[in-house]
Amino acid sequence: MFFLKENFPDSQAIYNAVLEKDSKYVMQTYGRQPLVLSEGRGALVRDIFGKEYIDCVAGIAVNNVGHCHPKVTAALQAQAEKMIHVSNLYYTEVQAKLAEALVSITGLKRVFFCNSGAEAMEAAMKLARARTGKSGFIAAEQSFHGRTIGALSVTYKGIYRSPFEPPVSSDTSFVPYSDAEAIREKINENTAAVILEPIQGEGGVNVPAPDYLKEVREICDETDTLLIFDEVQTGFGRTGKWFCKEHFGVEPDIMSMAKAIGGGVPMGAIAAREGLTFKKSEHASTFGGGPLASAASLASIKAIKEENLLEKATENGAYFMKKLRNMQREDILEVRGKGLMLGVEMTYPCGKFVDFAREKGVLINCTSESVLRLVPPLVITKDQIDSVVEVLEQA
Ligand SMILES: *Cc1c(COP(=O)(O)O)cnc(C)c1O
Numbered sequence: 001m002f003f004l005k006e007n008f009p010d011s012q013a014i015y016n017a018v019l020e021k022d023s024k025y026v027m028q029t030y031g032r033q034p035l036v037l038s039e040g041r042g043a044l045v046r047d048i049f050g051k052e053y054i055d056c057v058a059g060i061a062v063n064n065v066g067h068c069h070p071k072v073t074a075a076l077q078a079q080a081e082k083m084i085h086v087s088n089l090y091y092t093e094v095q096a097k098l099a100e101a102l103v104s105i106t107g108l109k110r111v112f113f114c115n116s117g118a119e120a121m122e123a124a125m126k127l128a129r130a131r132t133g134k135s136g137f138i139a140a141e142q143s144f145h146g147r148t149i150g151a152l153s154v155t156y157k158g159i160y161r162s163p164f165e166p167p168v169s170s171d172t173s174f175v176p177y178s179d180a181e182a183i184r185e186k187i188n189e190n191t192a193a194v195i196l197e198p199i200q201g202e203g204g205v206n207v208p209a210p211d212y213l214k215e216v217r218e219i220c221d222e223t224d225t226l227l228i229f230d231e232v233q234t235g236f237g238r239t240g241k242w243f244c245k246e247h248f249g250v251e252p253d254i255m256s257m258a259k260a261i262g263g264g265v266p267m268g269a270i271a272a273r274e275g276l277t278f279k280k281s282e283h284a285s286t287f288g289g290g291p292l293a294s295a296a297s298l299a300s301i302k303a304i305k306e307e308n309l310l311e312k313a314t315e316n317g318a319y320f321m322k323k324l325r326n327m328q329r330e331d332i333l334e335v336r337g338k339g340l341m342l343g344v345e346m347t348y349p350c351g352k353f354v355d356f357a358r359e360k361g362v363l364i365n366c367t368s369e370s371v372l373r374l375v376p377p378l379v380i381t382k383d384q385i386d387s388v389v390e391v392l393e394q395a
Contacts, residue, residue, distance in 0.1 A: 040067025064260035072263035075299035108271035113289030117232035117258035118146025120268035128193040142203030178208040180215035193226035198244035201233035204368035205343025236260035240314035240339030263300030
């Protein structure tokens, strides 16, 4: 692995200063790990002391092509010398090329660009309301769709929502995940859309029953309700396909994307089927689809194609899953997921594992209290997976 920095003088002083400044000047919203990271390559990151970690968090399913992928870095450098930002009042070649690429890999017809997952959900919800003339949404228990006030109103967890009541969409119904009949019961003449993650991420890497999404699609068709898939976390090869919907053979009306879309650079987008589109002036974003993010996204899509990362995610995901399942410990309730989106549900809160693994040079994340979420870069090697499993075994 190639890192830039060779020696690490004053690391302790820098570490202390960073933590002190953060505690003084940054709103303390994050439960942060005691790490100051400075470099990343592939599936590895390094802290300011020079210690390396295998990164099974990957910026929370963002760095799918790995940290500082050479194609992404080169595209960013080249674009930064030409033009960093220009308004959507004008066209750029790079945005047009990206739109074409996204339409091709999503199988949908048109895209709208924004800057994050929550913003993509806002766009999806606005589009659903504008085109149906209805206002209600049905979302799943344990769902996560983002922290802006609209996306929050279809996000399940009470602690995310309660300080900000009332929700913008007061007519959201939450139904149990992977239960199509519950959706049939809740749909009414004011339901604009059903909003689902094809695999729930934040909610604990929950994989639905094989026919669930197909049944929901049928219910939506019968009742003239739109179906929105939130593929913010599951997209861009994470589950071994471009998008998780392909595993289930179901097409949404609107799909949201973000996280890995920009190869690490902030970006979001929605794609929608034929005939479903915003009209002039209905929606806009200053930065959406800007040249820098678009260049990074195009390079990242190219890397996924040229380096067969979908196949790699499938193969290494199956390898990882098998090794995790072979651990056969009594405190593991279930190992689940698809591709390189894996969850290990423990019988107790998994925070301690995160600390132990970090000490041993592995970054992992614990979600929904007791689920270890493993979402490494798709370029992770089998050797690196072996090391991760070894550390988890020790833990
Ligand atoms: C992360 C995430 C979001 C929110 O994305 P942000 O970029 O943090 O706003 C929305 N939906 C899903 C499924 C996510 O995983």
